[in-house]
Amino acid sequence: MGCTPLHWAVIRGSLEVCTLLVHAGTKQELTLRDRGGFTPLQLAADKGQRHLSNILSNATKVSFGDKYCSGRLGKVGYAPILFSYLVILMILFLKSIVFASDFSRITAAVGLWSWAAISLALASQVVFYRVSRNTPGYIKTNTEGLDPKELLMGIDLSSSTFTGSWSQLCPTCKIVRPVRSKHCPICKQCVEQFDHHCPWISNCVGKRNKWDFLVFLCMGIATTLLGAAVGFHRLWTEPIILSSSESWTHFMVTKHPGAVLFMFMDIFLLTGALILTVAQAVMIARNLTTNEAANQSRYTYLRGPDGRFRNPYNQGWQKNCAYFLVNGYNNDEEAAWPTLQQTVE
Ligand SMILES: [Zn+2]
Ligand SMILES: [Zn+2]
Known part of the structure:
Protein backbone atom coordinates (compact mmCIF):
# COMPACT_ATOMS: atom_id res chain seq x y z
CA MET A 1 0.00 0.00 0.00
CA VAL A 62 6.96 25.18 9.56
CA SER A 63 7.20 27.49 12.50
CA PHE A 64 8.31 31.09 12.10
CA GLY A 65 11.50 30.22 13.96
CA ASP A 66 12.34 27.25 11.75
CA LYS A 67 11.69 29.24 8.61
CA TYR A 68 13.69 32.38 9.33
CA CYS A 69 16.23 31.33 11.88
CA SER A 70 17.62 28.06 10.64
CA GLY A 71 20.54 27.58 8.33
CA ARG A 72 23.22 30.17 7.88
CA LEU A 73 21.51 32.83 9.97
CA GLY A 74 20.90 30.14 12.61
CA LYS A 75 22.72 30.64 15.85
CA VAL A 76 24.09 34.09 14.94
CA GLY A 77 20.55 35.43 14.59
CA TYR A 78 19.81 39.15 14.59
CA ALA A 79 21.76 40.02 17.75
CA PRO A 80 24.51 41.85 15.79
CA ILE A 81 21.80 43.88 14.02
CA LEU A 82 20.17 44.82 17.33
CA PHE A 83 23.57 45.67 18.82
CA SER A 84 24.41 47.97 15.87
CA TYR A 85 20.96 49.57 16.07
CA LEU A 86 21.52 50.37 19.76
CA VAL A 87 24.98 51.82 19.08
CA ILE A 88 23.66 53.98 16.21
CA LEU A 89 20.85 55.17 18.48
CA MET A 90 23.32 56.18 21.20
CA ILE A 91 25.57 58.04 18.74
CA LEU A 92 22.55 59.83 17.24
CA PHE A 93 21.37 60.79 20.71
CA LEU A 94 24.73 62.31 21.66
CA LYS A 95 25.38 63.96 18.29
CA SER A 96 21.93 65.21 17.31
CA ILE A 97 20.19 65.75 20.65
CA VAL A 98 22.68 66.44 23.44
CA PHE A 99 25.62 68.13 21.71
CA ALA A 100 23.81 69.28 18.54
CA SER A 101 25.04 72.64 17.27
CA ASP A 102 21.67 73.43 15.69
CA PHE A 103 19.97 73.42 19.12
CA SER A 104 20.33 76.02 21.88
CA ARG A 105 22.67 75.09 24.78
CA ILE A 106 21.38 72.27 26.93
CA THR A 107 20.11 73.17 30.42
CA ALA A 108 21.57 71.44 33.49
CA ALA A 109 18.37 69.51 34.22
CA VAL A 110 18.02 68.18 30.67
CA GLY A 111 21.75 67.40 30.65
CA LEU A 112 21.32 65.30 33.77
CA TRP A 113 18.43 63.37 32.23
CA SER A 114 20.52 62.82 29.09
CA TRP A 115 23.34 61.28 31.08
CA ALA A 116 20.85 59.10 32.90
CA ALA A 117 19.62 57.88 29.51
CA ILE A 118 23.18 57.18 28.31
CA SER A 119 24.05 55.31 31.53
CA LEU A 120 20.89 53.24 31.22
CA ALA A 121 21.73 52.47 27.58
CA LEU A 122 25.21 51.26 28.57
CA ALA A 123 23.77 49.13 31.38
CA SER A 124 21.26 47.68 28.90
CA GLN A 125 24.15 46.62 26.67
CA VAL A 126 25.67 44.71 29.61
CA VAL A 127 22.36 42.93 30.27
CA PHE A 128 22.03 42.31 26.51
CA TYR A 129 25.40 40.55 26.55
CA ARG A 130 24.39 38.49 29.59
CA VAL A 131 21.04 37.43 28.20
CA SER A 132 22.50 36.39 24.85
CA ARG A 133 25.50 34.52 26.29
CA ASN A 134 24.16 32.88 29.45
CA THR A 135 22.54 29.47 29.30
CA PRO A 136 18.75 29.49 29.04
CA GLY A 137 18.79 26.18 30.93
CA TYR A 138 20.29 23.68 28.50
CA ILE A 139 19.83 20.07 29.53
CA LYS A 140 22.90 17.85 29.31
CA THR A 141 22.77 15.54 26.30
CA ASN A 142 23.42 11.82 26.46
CA THR A 143 24.81 11.21 22.99
CA GLU A 144 28.35 10.14 23.83
CA GLY A 145 29.22 6.71 22.53
CA LEU A 146 25.79 6.22 20.98
CA ASP A 147 25.12 5.44 17.36
CA PRO A 148 23.45 8.58 15.92
CA LYS A 149 21.12 6.37 13.88
CA GLU A 150 19.79 4.78 17.02
CA LEU A 151 16.74 6.91 17.61
CA LEU A 152 14.97 6.46 20.91
CA MET A 153 16.57 3.18 21.88
CA GLY A 154 19.42 4.69 23.86
CA ILE A 155 17.12 6.51 26.26
CA ASP A 156 16.86 5.28 29.83
CA LEU A 157 13.13 5.17 30.49
CA SER A 158 13.56 4.32 34.16
CA SER A 159 14.50 7.98 34.79
CA SER A 160 12.45 9.57 37.56
CA THR A 161 11.52 12.54 35.35
CA PHE A 162 9.63 10.33 32.90
CA THR A 163 5.91 10.76 33.46
CA GLY A 164 4.91 8.51 30.58
CA SER A 165 4.50 11.29 28.02
CA TRP A 166 6.28 10.58 24.72
CA SER A 167 6.86 14.28 24.19
CA GLN A 168 9.42 14.05 27.00
CA LEU A 169 11.77 11.95 24.86
CA CYS A 170 14.33 13.83 22.82
CA PRO A 171 15.63 11.68 19.96
CA THR A 172 18.46 14.16 19.31
CA CYS A 173 19.80 14.61 22.84
CA LYS A 174 18.82 11.01 23.76
CA ILE A 175 17.36 12.02 27.09
CA VAL A 176 14.12 12.05 29.02
CA ARG A 177 13.64 15.75 29.56
CA PRO A 178 11.53 17.35 32.29
CA VAL A 179 7.97 18.28 31.35
CA ARG A 180 7.76 21.85 29.90
CA SER A 181 11.16 21.59 28.19
CA LYS A 182 11.63 21.43 24.44
CA HIS A 183 14.40 20.80 21.95
CA CYS A 184 15.53 23.98 20.20
CA PRO A 185 16.48 23.18 16.60
CA ILE A 186 18.66 26.30 16.41
CA CYS A 187 20.62 25.81 19.66
CA LYS A 188 20.53 22.03 19.00
CA GLN A 189 19.85 21.29 22.67
CA CYS A 190 16.89 20.78 24.96
CA VAL A 191 15.97 23.79 27.08
CA GLU A 192 14.29 23.70 30.49
CA GLN A 193 10.93 25.55 30.58
CA PHE A 194 11.49 26.43 26.93
CA ASP A 195 9.76 29.71 26.12
CA HIS A 196 10.95 30.56 22.61
CA HIS A 197 14.13 31.01 20.62
CA CYS A 198 14.59 34.76 20.33
CA PRO A 199 16.57 35.66 17.19
CA TRP A 200 17.16 39.20 18.53
CA ILE A 201 19.28 37.92 21.40
CA SER A 202 20.49 34.89 19.38
CA ASN A 203 19.58 32.68 22.29
CA CYS A 204 16.71 30.69 23.68
CA VAL A 205 14.57 32.11 26.44
CA GLY A 206 14.11 29.47 29.12
CA LYS A 207 14.10 28.81 32.83
CA ARG A 208 17.57 30.21 33.55
CA ASN A 209 17.50 33.47 31.58
CA LYS A 210 13.84 34.45 31.62
CA TRP A 211 14.47 36.91 34.42
CA ASP A 212 17.40 38.53 32.56
CA PHE A 213 15.27 38.69 29.43
CA LEU A 214 12.49 40.55 31.26
CA VAL A 215 15.02 42.91 32.90
CA PHE A 216 16.54 43.57 29.46
CA LEU A 217 13.12 44.42 28.02
CA CYS A 218 12.22 46.70 30.95
CA MET A 219 15.57 48.50 30.72
CA GLY A 220 14.95 48.91 26.99
CA ILE A 221 11.63 50.58 27.73
CA ALA A 222 13.12 52.87 30.40
CA THR A 223 16.03 53.90 28.15
CA THR A 224 13.99 54.57 25.03
CA LEU A 225 11.31 56.39 27.04
CA LEU A 226 13.92 58.65 28.64
CA GLY A 227 15.62 59.22 25.27
CA ALA A 228 12.29 60.09 23.66
CA ALA A 229 11.41 62.50 26.48
CA VAL A 230 14.73 64.36 26.19
CA GLY A 231 14.48 64.41 22.38
CA PHE A 232 10.92 65.66 22.47
CA HIS A 233 11.83 68.36 25.00
CA ARG A 234 14.70 69.56 22.80
CA LEU A 235 12.53 69.73 19.70
CA TRP A 236 9.58 71.30 21.51
CA THR A 237 11.46 74.11 23.27
CA GLU A 238 13.37 75.11 20.13
CA PRO A 239 12.17 78.42 18.68
CA ILE A 240 10.46 77.77 15.36
CA ILE A 241 10.54 80.30 12.57
CA LEU A 242 8.11 79.06 9.95
CA SER A 243 7.68 80.70 6.58
CA SER A 244 4.03 80.99 5.53
CA SER A 245 3.91 77.86 3.35
CA GLU A 246 6.12 75.61 5.51
CA SER A 247 4.68 72.96 7.83
CA TRP A 248 6.09 72.17 11.31
CA THR A 249 7.11 68.66 10.22
CA HIS A 250 8.93 69.94 7.13
CA PHE A 251 10.74 72.54 9.22
CA MET A 252 11.89 69.93 11.76
CA VAL A 253 13.01 67.43 9.13
CA THR A 254 15.09 69.99 7.25
CA LYS A 255 16.46 71.82 10.30
CA HIS A 256 17.09 68.87 12.66
CA PRO A 257 17.25 65.71 10.50
CA GLY A 258 19.41 63.80 13.03
CA ALA A 259 17.04 64.51 15.90
CA VAL A 260 14.00 63.48 13.87
CA LEU A 261 15.73 60.26 12.78
CA PHE A 262 16.62 59.55 16.42
CA MET A 263 13.01 60.07 17.53
CA PHE A 264 11.76 57.75 14.80
CA MET A 265 14.26 54.95 15.61
CA ASP A 266 13.78 55.38 19.35
CA ILE A 267 9.98 55.19 19.25
CA PHE A 268 10.16 52.18 16.92
CA LEU A 269 12.32 50.34 19.47
CA LEU A 270 10.10 51.48 22.35
CA THR A 271 7.00 50.07 20.63
CA GLY A 272 8.70 46.71 20.05
CA ALA A 273 9.97 46.49 23.63
CA LEU A 274 6.54 47.42 25.01
CA ILE A 275 4.73 44.74 23.00
CA LEU A 276 7.26 42.06 24.01
CA THR A 277 7.21 43.07 27.68
CA VAL A 278 3.43 42.96 27.88
CA ALA A 279 3.39 39.56 26.16
CA GLN A 280 6.04 38.18 28.54
CA ALA A 281 4.34 39.65 31.62
CA VAL A 282 1.00 38.11 30.67
CA MET A 283 2.68 34.71 30.19
CA ILE A 284 4.49 34.95 33.53
CA ALA A 285 1.23 35.89 35.27
CA ARG A 286 -0.46 32.86 33.69
CA ASN A 287 2.58 30.63 34.38
CA LEU A 288 2.52 29.47 30.79
CA THR A 289 5.43 29.46 28.34
CA THR A 290 5.06 31.00 24.89
CA ASN A 291 5.68 27.54 23.45
CA GLU A 292 2.92 25.98 25.55
CA ALA A 293 0.48 28.72 24.54
CA ALA A 294 1.30 28.25 20.85
CA ASN A 295 1.31 24.42 20.83
CA GLN A 296 -1.35 23.59 23.43
CA SER A 297 -2.70 20.64 21.49
CA ARG A 298 0.70 18.90 21.49
CA TYR A 299 0.90 18.56 25.26
CA THR A 300 -1.29 16.13 27.13
CA TYR A 301 -0.39 17.74 30.47
CA LEU A 302 -2.22 20.88 29.33
CA ARG A 303 -5.54 19.05 29.07
CA GLY A 304 -7.94 18.38 31.89
CA PRO A 305 -9.99 15.20 32.28
CA ASP A 306 -12.69 16.75 30.06
CA GLY A 307 -10.15 17.19 27.24
CA ARG A 308 -10.25 20.97 27.41
CA PHE A 309 -7.30 23.27 28.04
CA ARG A 310 -6.14 23.37 31.66
CA ASN A 311 -2.85 24.72 32.92
CA PRO A 312 -1.81 22.59 35.92
CA TYR A 313 0.93 25.07 36.91
CA ASN A 314 -1.33 28.08 37.24
CA GLN A 315 -1.64 29.06 40.90
CA GLY A 316 -3.35 32.38 40.22
CA TRP A 317 -1.61 35.47 38.87
CA GLN A 318 -0.50 36.84 42.23
CA LYS A 319 1.22 33.63 43.32
CA ASN A 320 2.68 33.10 39.83
CA CYS A 321 4.18 36.61 39.73
CA ALA A 322 5.45 36.46 43.33
CA TYR A 323 7.18 33.12 42.67
CA PHE A 324 8.77 34.49 39.51
CA LEU A 325 10.00 37.67 41.21
CA VAL A 326 11.57 35.70 44.08
CA ASN A 327 13.08 32.80 42.12
CA GLY A 328 13.65 34.25 38.64
CA TYR A 329 11.62 31.53 36.94
CA ASN A 330 8.09 30.21 36.96
CA ASN A 331 7.06 27.52 39.40
CA ASP A 332 6.86 24.18 37.63
CA GLU A 333 5.20 22.25 40.40
CA GLU A 334 1.66 21.29 39.58
CA ALA A 335 -0.98 23.22 41.49
CA ALA A 336 -3.35 21.23 43.69
CA TRP A 337 -6.61 20.92 41.83
CA PRO A 338 -9.89 20.65 43.73
CA THR A 339 -11.00 17.06 43.83
CA LEU A 340 -14.32 16.10 42.32
CA GLN A 341 -15.90 16.04 45.76
CA GLN A 342 -14.74 19.55 46.58
CA THR A 343 -16.10 20.78 43.26
CA VAL A 344 -19.51 19.27 44.03
CA GLU A 345 -19.56 20.86 47.48
ZN1 LIG B 1 16.99 17.72 22.67
ZN1 LIG C 1 17.45 28.16 20.87
Whole structure:
Protein backbone atom coordinates (compact mmCIF):
# COMPACT_ATOMS: atom_id res chain seq x y z
CA MET A 1 0.00 0.00 0.00
CA GLY A 2 3.03 2.26 0.20
CA CYS A 3 2.20 3.06 3.80
CA THR A 4 4.83 4.29 6.24
CA PRO A 5 4.59 3.34 9.94
CA LEU A 6 3.02 6.76 10.48
CA HIS A 7 0.28 5.96 7.92
CA TRP A 8 -0.41 2.71 9.79
CA ALA A 9 -0.57 4.49 13.13
CA VAL A 10 -3.19 6.80 11.63
CA ILE A 11 -5.15 3.91 10.06
CA ARG A 12 -5.21 2.16 13.45
CA GLY A 13 -6.03 5.45 15.16
CA SER A 14 -3.19 4.98 17.64
CA LEU A 15 -2.53 8.30 19.30
CA GLU A 16 0.44 7.01 21.25
CA VAL A 17 2.31 5.51 18.29
CA CYS A 18 1.51 8.56 16.18
CA THR A 19 2.92 10.94 18.81
CA LEU A 20 6.00 8.78 19.27
CA LEU A 21 6.72 8.68 15.52
CA VAL A 22 6.16 12.42 15.12
CA HIS A 23 8.58 13.16 17.95
CA ALA A 24 11.19 10.67 16.80
CA GLY A 25 11.06 11.44 13.10
CA THR A 26 11.80 14.35 10.83
CA LYS A 27 9.47 16.70 8.95
CA GLN A 28 10.15 14.74 5.76
CA GLU A 29 8.28 11.66 6.96
CA LEU A 30 5.16 13.75 7.38
CA THR A 31 5.10 14.56 3.68
CA LEU A 32 5.48 10.97 2.35
CA ARG A 33 2.42 9.70 0.42
CA ASP A 34 0.97 6.22 0.24
CA ARG A 35 -0.05 4.68 -3.10
CA GLY A 36 -3.39 6.46 -2.90
CA GLY A 37 -1.49 9.74 -2.77
CA PHE A 38 -2.34 10.55 0.85
CA THR A 39 0.01 11.97 3.45
CA PRO A 40 -0.59 10.79 7.04
CA LEU A 41 -2.27 14.14 7.76
CA GLN A 42 -4.68 13.84 4.82
CA LEU A 43 -5.44 10.29 5.86
CA ALA A 44 -6.23 11.37 9.42
CA ALA A 45 -8.51 14.16 8.16
CA ASP A 46 -10.16 11.73 5.73
CA LYS A 47 -10.87 9.28 8.56
CA GLY A 48 -12.23 12.03 10.76
CA GLN A 49 -9.47 11.51 13.36
CA ARG A 50 -9.59 15.06 14.66
CA HIS A 51 -7.06 14.66 17.42
CA LEU A 52 -4.54 12.89 15.20
CA SER A 53 -4.90 15.40 12.41
CA ASN A 54 -4.33 18.20 14.95
CA ILE A 55 -1.05 16.64 16.06
CA LEU A 56 0.05 16.00 12.49
CA SER A 57 -0.87 19.43 11.18
CA ASN A 58 0.97 21.08 14.09
CA ALA A 59 4.04 19.00 13.35
CA THR A 60 3.81 19.77 9.63
CA LYS A 61 3.63 23.51 10.13
CA VAL A 62 6.96 25.18 9.56
CA SER A 63 7.20 27.49 12.50
CA PHE A 64 8.31 31.09 12.10
CA GLY A 65 11.50 30.22 13.96
CA ASP A 66 12.34 27.25 11.75
CA LYS A 67 11.69 29.24 8.61
CA TYR A 68 13.69 32.38 9.33
CA CYS A 69 16.23 31.33 11.88
CA SER A 70 17.62 28.06 10.64
CA GLY A 71 20.54 27.58 8.33
CA ARG A 72 23.22 30.17 7.88
CA LEU A 73 21.51 32.83 9.97
CA GLY A 74 20.90 30.14 12.61
CA LYS A 75 22.72 30.64 15.85
CA VAL A 76 24.09 34.09 14.94
CA GLY A 77 20.55 35.43 14.59
CA TYR A 78 19.81 39.15 14.59
CA ALA A 79 21.76 40.02 17.75
CA PRO A 80 24.51 41.85 15.79
CA ILE A 81 21.80 43.88 14.02
CA LEU A 82 20.17 44.82 17.33
CA PHE A 83 23.57 45.67 18.82
CA SER A 84 24.41 47.97 15.87
CA TYR A 85 20.96 49.57 16.07
CA LEU A 86 21.52 50.37 19.76
CA VAL A 87 24.98 51.82 19.08
CA ILE A 88 23.66 53.98 16.21
CA LEU A 89 20.85 55.17 18.48
CA MET A 90 23.32 56.18 21.20
CA ILE A 91 25.57 58.04 18.74
CA LEU A 92 22.55 59.83 17.24
CA PHE A 93 21.37 60.79 20.71
CA LEU A 94 24.73 62.31 21.66
CA LYS A 95 25.38 63.96 18.29
CA SER A 96 21.93 65.21 17.31
CA ILE A 97 20.19 65.75 20.65
CA VAL A 98 22.68 66.44 23.44
CA PHE A 99 25.62 68.13 21.71
CA ALA A 100 23.81 69.28 18.54
CA SER A 101 25.04 72.64 17.27
CA ASP A 102 21.67 73.43 15.69
CA PHE A 103 19.97 73.42 19.12
CA SER A 104 20.33 76.02 21.88
CA ARG A 105 22.67 75.09 24.78
CA ILE A 106 21.38 72.27 26.93
CA THR A 107 20.11 73.17 30.42
CA ALA A 108 21.57 71.44 33.49
CA ALA A 109 18.37 69.51 34.22
CA VAL A 110 18.02 68.18 30.67
CA GLY A 111 21.75 67.40 30.65
CA LEU A 112 21.32 65.30 33.77
CA TRP A 113 18.43 63.37 32.23
CA SER A 114 20.52 62.82 29.09
CA TRP A 115 23.34 61.28 31.08
CA ALA A 116 20.85 59.10 32.90
CA ALA A 117 19.62 57.88 29.51
CA ILE A 118 23.18 57.18 28.31
CA SER A 119 24.05 55.31 31.53
CA LEU A 120 20.89 53.24 31.22
CA ALA A 121 21.73 52.47 27.58
CA LEU A 122 25.21 51.26 28.57
CA ALA A 123 23.77 49.13 31.38
CA SER A 124 21.26 47.68 28.90
CA GLN A 125 24.15 46.62 26.67
CA VAL A 126 25.67 44.71 29.61
CA VAL A 127 22.36 42.93 30.27
CA PHE A 128 22.03 42.31 26.51
CA TYR A 129 25.40 40.55 26.55
CA ARG A 130 24.39 38.49 29.59
CA VAL A 131 21.04 37.43 28.20
CA SER A 132 22.50 36.39 24.85
CA ARG A 133 25.50 34.52 26.29
CA ASN A 134 24.16 32.88 29.45
CA THR A 135 22.54 29.47 29.30
CA PRO A 136 18.75 29.49 29.04
CA GLY A 137 18.79 26.18 30.93
CA TYR A 138 20.29 23.68 28.50
CA ILE A 139 19.83 20.07 29.53
CA LYS A 140 22.90 17.85 29.31
CA THR A 141 22.77 15.54 26.30
CA ASN A 142 23.42 11.82 26.46
CA THR A 143 24.81 11.21 22.99
CA GLU A 144 28.35 10.14 23.83
CA GLY A 145 29.22 6.71 22.53
CA LEU A 146 25.79 6.22 20.98
CA ASP A 147 25.12 5.44 17.36
CA PRO A 148 23.45 8.58 15.92
CA LYS A 149 21.12 6.37 13.88
CA GLU A 150 19.79 4.78 17.02
CA LEU A 151 16.74 6.91 17.61
CA LEU A 152 14.97 6.46 20.91
CA MET A 153 16.57 3.18 21.88
CA GLY A 154 19.42 4.69 23.86
CA ILE A 155 17.12 6.51 26.26
CA ASP A 156 16.86 5.28 29.83
CA LEU A 157 13.13 5.17 30.49
CA SER A 158 13.56 4.32 34.16
CA SER A 159 14.50 7.98 34.79
CA SER A 160 12.45 9.57 37.56
CA THR A 161 11.52 12.54 35.35
CA PHE A 162 9.63 10.33 32.90
CA THR A 163 5.91 10.76 33.46
CA GLY A 164 4.91 8.51 30.58
CA SER A 165 4.50 11.29 28.02
CA TRP A 166 6.28 10.58 24.72
CA SER A 167 6.86 14.28 24.19
CA GLN A 168 9.42 14.05 27.00
CA LEU A 169 11.77 11.95 24.86
CA CYS A 170 14.33 13.83 22.82
CA PRO A 171 15.63 11.68 19.96
CA THR A 172 18.46 14.16 19.31
CA CYS A 173 19.80 14.61 22.84
CA LYS A 174 18.82 11.01 23.76
CA ILE A 175 17.36 12.02 27.09
CA VAL A 176 14.12 12.05 29.02
CA ARG A 177 13.64 15.75 29.56
CA PRO A 178 11.53 17.35 32.29
CA VAL A 179 7.97 18.28 31.35
CA ARG A 180 7.76 21.85 29.90
CA SER A 181 11.16 21.59 28.19
CA LYS A 182 11.63 21.43 24.44
CA HIS A 183 14.40 20.80 21.95
CA CYS A 184 15.53 23.98 20.20
CA PRO A 185 16.48 23.18 16.60
CA ILE A 186 18.66 26.30 16.41
CA CYS A 187 20.62 25.81 19.66
CA LYS A 188 20.53 22.03 19.00
CA GLN A 189 19.85 21.29 22.67
CA CYS A 190 16.89 20.78 24.96
CA VAL A 191 15.97 23.79 27.08
CA GLU A 192 14.29 23.70 30.49
CA GLN A 193 10.93 25.55 30.58
CA PHE A 194 11.49 26.43 26.93
CA ASP A 195 9.76 29.71 26.12
CA HIS A 196 10.95 30.56 22.61
CA HIS A 197 14.13 31.01 20.62
CA CYS A 198 14.59 34.76 20.33
CA PRO A 199 16.57 35.66 17.19
CA TRP A 200 17.16 39.20 18.53
CA ILE A 201 19.28 37.92 21.40
CA SER A 202 20.49 34.89 19.38
CA ASN A 203 19.58 32.68 22.29
CA CYS A 204 16.71 30.69 23.68
CA VAL A 205 14.57 32.11 26.44
CA GLY A 206 14.11 29.47 29.12
CA LYS A 207 14.10 28.81 32.83
CA ARG A 208 17.57 30.21 33.55
CA ASN A 209 17.50 33.47 31.58
CA LYS A 210 13.84 34.45 31.62
CA TRP A 211 14.47 36.91 34.42
CA ASP A 212 17.40 38.53 32.56
CA PHE A 213 15.27 38.69 29.43
CA LEU A 214 12.49 40.55 31.26
CA VAL A 215 15.02 42.91 32.90
CA PHE A 216 16.54 43.57 29.46
CA LEU A 217 13.12 44.42 28.02
CA CYS A 218 12.22 46.70 30.95
CA MET A 219 15.57 48.50 30.72
CA GLY A 220 14.95 48.91 26.99
CA ILE A 221 11.63 50.58 27.73
CA ALA A 222 13.12 52.87 30.40
CA THR A 223 16.03 53.90 28.15
CA THR A 224 13.99 54.57 25.03
CA LEU A 225 11.31 56.39 27.04
CA LEU A 226 13.92 58.65 28.64
CA GLY A 227 15.62 59.22 25.27
CA ALA A 228 12.29 60.09 23.66
CA ALA A 229 11.41 62.50 26.48
CA VAL A 230 14.73 64.36 26.19
CA GLY A 231 14.48 64.41 22.38
CA PHE A 232 10.92 65.66 22.47
CA HIS A 233 11.83 68.36 25.00
CA ARG A 234 14.70 69.56 22.80
CA LEU A 235 12.53 69.73 19.70
CA TRP A 236 9.58 71.30 21.51
CA THR A 237 11.46 74.11 23.27
CA GLU A 238 13.37 75.11 20.13
CA PRO A 239 12.17 78.42 18.68
CA ILE A 240 10.46 77.77 15.36
CA ILE A 241 10.54 80.30 12.57
CA LEU A 242 8.11 79.06 9.95
CA SER A 243 7.68 80.70 6.58
CA SER A 244 4.03 80.99 5.53
CA SER A 245 3.91 77.86 3.35
CA GLU A 246 6.12 75.61 5.51
CA SER A 247 4.68 72.96 7.83
CA TRP A 248 6.09 72.17 11.31
CA THR A 249 7.11 68.66 10.22
CA HIS A 250 8.93 69.94 7.13
CA PHE A 251 10.74 72.54 9.22
CA MET A 252 11.89 69.93 11.76
CA VAL A 253 13.01 67.43 9.13
CA THR A 254 15.09 69.99 7.25
CA LYS A 255 16.46 71.82 10.30
CA HIS A 256 17.09 68.87 12.66
CA PRO A 257 17.25 65.71 10.50
CA GLY A 258 19.41 63.80 13.03
CA ALA A 259 17.04 64.51 15.90
CA VAL A 260 14.00 63.48 13.87
CA LEU A 261 15.73 60.26 12.78
CA PHE A 262 16.62 59.55 16.42
CA MET A 263 13.01 60.07 17.53
CA PHE A 264 11.76 57.75 14.80
CA MET A 265 14.26 54.95 15.61
CA ASP A 266 13.78 55.38 19.35
CA ILE A 267 9.98 55.19 19.25
CA PHE A 268 10.16 52.18 16.92
CA LEU A 269 12.32 50.34 19.47
CA LEU A 270 10.10 51.48 22.35
CA THR A 271 7.00 50.07 20.63
CA GLY A 272 8.70 46.71 20.05
CA ALA A 273 9.97 46.49 23.63
CA LEU A 274 6.54 47.42 25.01
CA ILE A 275 4.73 44.74 23.00
CA LEU A 276 7.26 42.06 24.01
CA THR A 277 7.21 43.07 27.68
CA VAL A 278 3.43 42.96 27.88
CA ALA A 279 3.39 39.56 26.16
CA GLN A 280 6.04 38.18 28.54
CA ALA A 281 4.34 39.65 31.62
CA VAL A 282 1.00 38.11 30.67
CA MET A 283 2.68 34.71 30.19
CA ILE A 284 4.49 34.95 33.53
CA ALA A 285 1.23 35.89 35.27
CA ARG A 286 -0.46 32.86 33.69
CA ASN A 287 2.58 30.63 34.38
CA LEU A 288 2.52 29.47 30.79
CA THR A 289 5.43 29.46 28.34
CA THR A 290 5.06 31.00 24.89
CA ASN A 291 5.68 27.54 23.45
CA GLU A 292 2.92 25.98 25.55
CA ALA A 293 0.48 28.72 24.54
CA ALA A 294 1.30 28.25 20.85
CA ASN A 295 1.31 24.42 20.83
CA GLN A 296 -1.35 23.59 23.43
CA SER A 297 -2.70 20.64 21.49
CA ARG A 298 0.70 18.90 21.49
CA TYR A 299 0.90 18.56 25.26
CA THR A 300 -1.29 16.13 27.13
CA TYR A 301 -0.39 17.74 30.47
CA LEU A 302 -2.22 20.88 29.33
CA ARG A 303 -5.54 19.05 29.07
CA GLY A 304 -7.94 18.38 31.89
CA PRO A 305 -9.99 15.20 32.28
CA ASP A 306 -12.69 16.75 30.06
CA GLY A 307 -10.15 17.19 27.24
CA ARG A 308 -10.25 20.97 27.41
CA PHE A 309 -7.30 23.27 28.04
CA ARG A 310 -6.14 23.37 31.66
CA ASN A 311 -2.85 24.72 32.92
CA PRO A 312 -1.81 22.59 35.92
CA TYR A 313 0.93 25.07 36.91
CA ASN A 314 -1.33 28.08 37.24
CA GLN A 315 -1.64 29.06 40.90
CA GLY A 316 -3.35 32.38 40.22
CA TRP A 317 -1.61 35.47 38.87
CA GLN A 318 -0.50 36.84 42.23
CA LYS A 319 1.22 33.63 43.32
CA ASN A 320 2.68 33.10 39.83
CA CYS A 321 4.18 36.61 39.73
CA ALA A 322 5.45 36.46 43.33
CA TYR A 323 7.18 33.12 42.67
CA PHE A 324 8.77 34.49 39.51
CA LEU A 325 10.00 37.67 41.21
CA VAL A 326 11.57 35.70 44.08
CA ASN A 327 13.08 32.80 42.12
CA GLY A 328 13.65 34.25 38.64
CA TYR A 329 11.62 31.53 36.94
CA ASN A 330 8.09 30.21 36.96
CA ASN A 331 7.06 27.52 39.40
CA ASP A 332 6.86 24.18 37.63
CA GLU A 333 5.20 22.25 40.40
CA GLU A 334 1.66 21.29 39.58
CA ALA A 335 -0.98 23.22 41.49
CA ALA A 336 -3.35 21.23 43.69
CA TRP A 337 -6.61 20.92 41.83
CA PRO A 338 -9.89 20.65 43.73
CA THR A 339 -11.00 17.06 43.83
CA LEU A 340 -14.32 16.10 42.32
CA GLN A 341 -15.90 16.04 45.76
CA GLN A 342 -14.74 19.55 46.58
CA THR A 343 -16.10 20.78 43.26
CA VAL A 344 -19.51 19.27 44.03
CA GLU A 345 -19.56 20.86 47.48
ZN1 LIG B 1 16.99 17.72 22.67
ZN1 LIG C 1 17.45 28.16 20.87
